[in-house]
Amino acid sequence: MNKSNQSRIISGVMNWGKWGENLSNNKMIELIECNIETGINTFDHADIYGGYTTEREFGEAFKSSGIQRDKIKLITKCGIQYPCDSKPFKIKYYDYSSKHIRYSVENSLKNLKTDYIDIFLLHRPSPLMRNDEIAEIISKLKNEGKIKIFGLSNFTEPQIKLIKKNIDVEYNQIECSLTNSEFLSDGVIDFCQTKNINIMAWSPLGSYFKKIDNIHKRIEPVLKKLQEKYSCSDDQLLLAWLMKHPAHILPVIGTTKKERIKASMEAIKINMDYVDWFSLLEASKGKRVA
Numbered sequence: 424m425n426k427s428n429q430s431r432i433i434s435g436v437m438n439w440g441k442w443g444e445n446l447s448n449n450k451m452i453e454l455i456e457c458n459i460e461t462g463i464n465t466f467d468h469a470d471i472y473g474g475y476t477t478e479r480e481f482g483e484a485f486k487s488s489g490i491q492r493d494k495i496k497l498i499t500k501c502g503i504q505y506p507c508d509s510k511p512f513k514i515k516y517y518d519y520s521s522k523h524i525r526y527s528v529e530n531s532l533k534n535l536k537t538d539y540i541d542i543f544l545l546h547r548p549s550p551l552m553r554n555d556e557i558a559e560i561i562s563k564l565k566n567e568g569k570i571k572i573f574g575l576s577n578f579t580e581p582q583i584k585l586i587k588k589n590i591d592v593e594y595n596q597i598e599c600s601l602t603n604s605e606f607l608s609d610g611v612i613d614f615c616q617t618k619n620i621n622i623m624a625w626s627p628l629g630s631y632f633k634k635i636d637n638i639h640k641r642i643e644p645v646l647k648k649l650q651e652k653y654s655c656s657d658d659q660l661l662l663a664w665l666m667k668h669p670a671h672i673l674p675v676i677g678t679t680k681k682e683r684i685k686a687s688m689e690a691i692k693i694n695m696d697y698v699d700w701f702s703l704l705e706a707s708k709g710k711r712v713a
């Protein structure tokens with residue numbers, strides 16, 4: 424299952440700009456080049472990243488890099504109306520009206536300095552989304568060549584079914600990792616497998632490097648032992664754990680460190696034993712499987 428020839432690992436740009444590292448144009452170029460040299464050809468955006476600024480900064484860096492458009496795949500998302508300096512909305516809300524979807528796609532194209540988006544996702548399900556309206560505008564945008572492939576993000580099985588009624592859904596980007604392992608039992612990933620929908624995992628390292636909680640404390644010693652056995656780092660093991668799943672999960676990594684980008688690609692080669700896989704799950708859950 425590889426609908427758009429995207430790389431197995433996808434590079435998330437959420438933290439490249441104002442929401443994280445505030446990378447300069449030159450540093451962004453270096454990071455784009457590093458990803459491509461490493462074998463990561465796919466970049467995950469959303470209109471809102473950096474308070475609606477990161478797509479544009481990436482687009483400028485990509486343009487000055489001189490890299491050919493067909494060497495990379497661009498993912499972006501729309502739908503969240505995020506209050507910030509440039510958009511003083513009263514509250515955060517969702518908009519999947521055809522008018523907003525068209526505006527957002529055309530704005531992303533302008534920001535990213537491209538004439539097509541490889542994979543376009545609805546960022547989060549909205550109680551007010553209309554499947555007929557969404558299908559109609561996405562079909563038009565596909566026919567116009569502005570979107571190649573359509574998908575969803577953070578959608579449950581019934582919500583995917585609702586959208587799929589009128590239009591083909593080829594991806595679902597969801598939160599999955601060893602520390603957020605609900606995806607193993609909530610049915611979404613199994614449903615996606617039956618319908619040939621590719622799964623992308625956002626925050627594939629979960630909370631492990633973000634907070635030292637009880638889950639971290641239980642996982643850490645297990646990871647330490649496995650690091651010796653597999654001669655690799657803890658972040659590589661967390662990715663290998665995710666990629667062992669038969670759904671052929673595509674991790675969307677968030678690191679901005681070149682050495683970690685390279686290490687992530689190396690993690691594809693690790694084939695974790697069942698016992699090791701379950702020992703990590705047991706540590707995460709704090710209990711044995713039934």
Ligand SMILES: NC(=O)c1ccc[n+]([C@@H]2O[C@H](COP(=O)([O-])OP(=O)(O)OC[C@H]3O[C@@H](n4cnc5c(N)ncnc54)[C@H](OP(=O)(O)O)[C@@H]3O)[C@@H](O)[C@H]2O)c1
Pocket residue numbers: 434435436437438467468546576577596597624625626627628629632657658675676677678679680683
């Ligand atoms: N669809 C959605 O709703 C949604 C939501 C959230 C995110 N996303 C996407 O998912 C992407 C990835 O999310 P994420 O940033 O949470 O991913 P992640 O890859 O799980 O986490 C990245 C974080 O872990 C740190 N890290 C990685 N390896 C480490 C190590 N060995 N030691 C210490 N720290 C380490 C990184 O720091 P360094 O940078 O210092 O390496 C970075 O802060 C985003 O960029 C975005 O594209 C999508």
